[in-house]
Amino acid sequence: QLLTSGGGSVQAGGSLTLSCTWPGFASNRCRMDWYRPAAGKDREWVSTRFGTNATSTYGESMKGRATLSEDRATDTVYLQMTDLKPEDTAMYSCIAGCFCADGHCHMMTWGQGTQVNVTS
Numbered sequence: 426q427l428l429t430s431g432g433g434s435v436q437a438g439g440s441l442t443l444s445c446t447w448p449g450f451a452s453n454r455c456r457m458d459w460y461r462p463a464a465g466k467d468r469e470w471v472s473t474r475f476g477t478n479a480t481s482t483y484g485e486s487m488k489g490r491a492t493l494s495e496d497r498a499t500d501t502v503y504l505q506m507t508d509l510k511p512e513d514t515a516m517y518s519c520i521a522g523c524f525c526a527d528g529h530c531h532m533m534t535w536g537q538g539t540q541v542n543v544t545s
Contacts, residue, residue, distance in 0.1 A: 426448075426534075427445065427446065427447045427519065427520070427521060427533060427534060427535065427536040428444075428445070428446040428536060428537075429443065429444070429445050429446075429517070429518065429519055429536035429537055429538055429539045430443070430444050430539055431443035431444045431503075431504075431539055432517065432539030432540045432541045432542075433540075433541070433542070434542040434543075434544065435509055435541075435542070435543055435544070436543070436544055436545075437509060437510055437511055437543055437544065437545050438508055438509065439509050439543070440505065440506060440507045440508075440509065441505075441506050441509065441541060442503055442504065442505045442506070443459075443503070443504040443506070443517055443519075443539055443541070444501050444502070444503050444504075445457055445459070445501065445502045445504070445519035445521075445536060446499065446500055446501040446502075447500055447502075447521035447523075447533065448500055449500060449523065450476050450495070450497075450500040450501075450502065450521060450523075451476060451495070451497035451498075451500050453523040453524055454476070454477050454523060454524055454525045454526070454530075455476040455477075455521050455522060455523040455524075455525065455530070456473055456474065456475050456476060456477075456521070456522045456523075456525060456530055457473065457474045457476070457493075457495075457502040457519055457520075457521050457522075458470065458472075458473045458519065458520050458521075458522065459471040459472045459473070459504055459517060459518070459519050460517070460518050460519070460520070461515035461516065461517050461518070462515055462516060468518075469484065469486060470484050471483070471484050471486065471487050471491070471504070471517065472484060472487060472491055472493055472504060473493075474493040474494075474495055474502045476495065476497075476502075477525065479495065481493035486513075487506065487513075490506060490507050490508045490509075491504060491505065491506050491507075492504075492505045492507075493505075502519070504517070504519075506541075509541070509543045510543060511543045511544065511545045512543075513541060513543050514541060514542050514543045515540075515541060516538040516539070516540050516541075517538060517539055517540075517541055518535055518536055518537075518538040518539075519535075519536050520532060520533060520534070520535050520536070521533045
């Protein structure tokens with residue numbers, strides 16, 4: 426089961442760190458994708474952590490304000506967000522994709538999400 430936590434309320438300019446735990450992330454060639462809802466589309470991709478080589482990519486909305494890291498001992502990926510803005514208010518969800526090969530992964534179930542509220 427994928428577990429998500431770390432959301433809360435923060436003032437604009439503040440920081441929050443979200444976490445997503447998927448058993449086997451460190452050992453099953455996994456990636457962890459973060460998403461949030463977006464106007465006019467189903468969801469907006471926020472960032473991805475690749476467990477196979479410990480690299481990360483970021484969407485335009487959080488580029489320069491987000492940092493992904495991982496704890497391989499606990500199969501947990503952390504999304505640290507800084508300089509938060511009111512428009513970052515959303516339910517953040519993550520999903521693990523594992524047994525990745527040639528850019529294709531077997532996608533697992535979505536976590537329950539964690540709410541981030543940013544006040545001005």
